Amino acid sequence: MIGLGKMALLHASILSALDSVELVSFCEISSLVRRFGKKIMPRIAIVAGVHELADMGLDAVYVTTPPRSHFPIVREVYTAGIARHVFVEKPLASSYSEAEELCALAEKHGGVNMVGYDRRFSVTFGKAKRILDEGTIGQLSSFEAYAYSSDFLGSKGRSKASTRGGVVSDLACHAVDIALWFFGRLEVRSAKVESLLGEGSQDAVDFQVASSARLEGWIRSSWCKEGYRMPEIGVIVKGSAGTMKVDEDKVEVSLGKDAPLLWHRHDLSDDVPFFIGGTDYVREDGSFIRSVLEGSPAEPSFSTASRVEEIIEQVKRMSSASK
């Protein structure tokens, strides 16, 4: 486990509860965190540098460090032969070119690769994807996707927010990934990024996308939105036969004048073997480990996640061009 922050502890907890996984080591740059980590988890090795993992005979690594460090760390994992199978917390990299380079490295070295877009493992988004694939709401014409949180609502200054790389890479990427999963390849038509916490910060974004199948969409995100105690991702899709709304709690399909069809999480077998931090993360880690054990490809792979980076890059380019 590279990194020893909250996402590392979350994944480490989930993996430790799985029978097929042995958590061998953490790699953490902060000496203070390492010192306490060794006392808190005396049976797990805690090292300072990625190169120290090389002789441990690892099958897989998780990269949970801040996004700007993903590229050099994943590159080192592959080139130093530290592990064949790699899981990276979202986003894959801090630019599209870095993401492409990591895809090429993954292709060259083989093994399973996956990026932590956990909403794909939500039972409601899974149900929504099946509804779209079955054509229940007919020919798709438009969609609206959103990703909101109150993380920085009322926060002063941009410094803490800027360490997360801006709302587009940090939060909107979930909505982008879901939109790509639902609708396939998209191109950005226009984009507007707002700075709410200070000059140069990216705190709200609003952009329009389109597909080659004449589907139009709008993706909106903010981490300064009131009323979102927890981050929420949602999509509203319009088709020739009806409308579908999906968020993390429910899926609702309206077809003509009939009463809407409604599925809550409770109706969709939202069970997991061990519960921590929500069911999506548990299924996500389970899926990655199953792919490693079976030698089958995992989704969302580096290649799939690089499409998110492509959209993010287009958004940043278009928003700066429009200033």
Add this chain to the structure above:
Amino acid sequence: MLVGDNPFHGISHLSQQRAVARGHDLTNPSYAANLVSISLDNGADGFMFTVSETTLSILRALNKERRRGDLRLYAMVPYAYEFVRMAVLAGGVPGLARKLGQQIALSGNWRAIASGLKGALATDPSSLLEAYLYYETARLRSAAGRKSTIATVMLHELVTDMALALNMEWMFKTHINFMLAHGIRPGFETRNFAYLVKKFEDWQLDFGKVTIAAPFNSVGFQMCPSREECEDALRRMPKTEVIAFSVLAAGYLKLPDAAAYVAKFPTLSGIAVGVSKEQHARETFKLLRGNAP
């Protein structure tokens, strides 16, 4: 029967939009204190809550009115949402630790400060946990007033379940020993009840001394790994205090059905239910009292 605090934090596990739609009244301490009071008047035995500025304000409001001399408190620490938010704003886990250290230092609680210093200097996580527990129990006692009884202080599910998965036996023992030494029953909130029971058996922890809070409902909502395994673990447990929460499966089930389900388990010592309106508070606890074994 305990009145829970989720609605007072703006939580609805059935729908975040529903939580937003409930509005701000519920997070107003006076309004929330009134709901707790009505619940107690109609059959609730105590208040189960995470220790936060919101719930401490509710306790102060209850204490100020001096309407109740019989309030039993079932507290949980830490308030995980606030800690995660603090970590986000303070720049991760080290930033959160710094911020918490500052709060403890500014509290003027000398036992907490001494224990914290010992923990920091000796890299001793048990002393740091004790510093934190000194800090939380002190502010809890101060807000609750002399007439209230702190029945238990539980570790929040995020801490409990992480410590279970990562085999942090020391954390459970430190919490149990600290609370018993201070005359408070130690407790643990978990969404992995069967897993916790198994670990406690392996570690030979005394079930008789602790309180465990876990989800129990007829649809198995958040009962991990399964409803059947949690029910089996509950049936074969030695004498202990188990409190059921999520009995309504986050609003998915109707109260009479939920009450009928929990009544099947005489080993459950209690249940916790949140209420959001005065009428809701009256009806809920009257009905539950009527179904009590």
